[in-house]
Amino acid sequence: MTKTTYIIAGDIGGTNSRFSLHLPGKSESLLVHIYSNEETVKDAPTYHHVTLKPYLEKCLAEVEDWKAMGEDELLSQVQIVAFLSPAGA
Numbered sequence: 001m002t003k004t005t006y007i008i009a010g011d012i013g014g015t016n017s018r019f020s021l022h023l024p025g026k027s028e029s030l031l032v033h034i035y036s037n038e039e040t041v042k043d044a045p046t047y048h049h050v051t052l053k054p055y056l057e058k059c060l061a062e063v064e065d066w067k068a069m070g071e072d073e074l075l076s077q078v079q080i081v082a083f084l085s086p087a088g089a
Contacts, residue, residue: 003079004065006030010052010084013037017051021059030063052082 007022017037021030035051060066066074 001077003077005079005081008052008055008080008082008084010055010082012051012084012086014087019052019055021063030065031059033058052084056080 005024007024009020009022011018015037017035018032019035020032022028023030033055035054037051060071060074066078069077
């Protein structure tokens with residue numbers, strides 16, 4: 001079975017983290033979201049994982065193709081390539 005590839009582009013800054021979901025070769029984003037790092041990471045040791053996980057959950061809830069599959073089917077039919085740029089890099 002061939003998996004569908006999605007790309008997540010992320011800019012993890014000192015104040016906000018921005019994520020965008022794309023299909024390769026398409027110019028429009030499927031879902032863009034900006035998180036305030038201060039609100040997201042109050043009790044977390046690092047902010048990289050606590051911002052990306054909620055974004056993936058948001059994709060599962062809001063991206064039509066993902067909603068149609070459901071979580072179990074999604075895991076078997078989708079591969080995600082993430083390009084993340086942390087602050088100071």
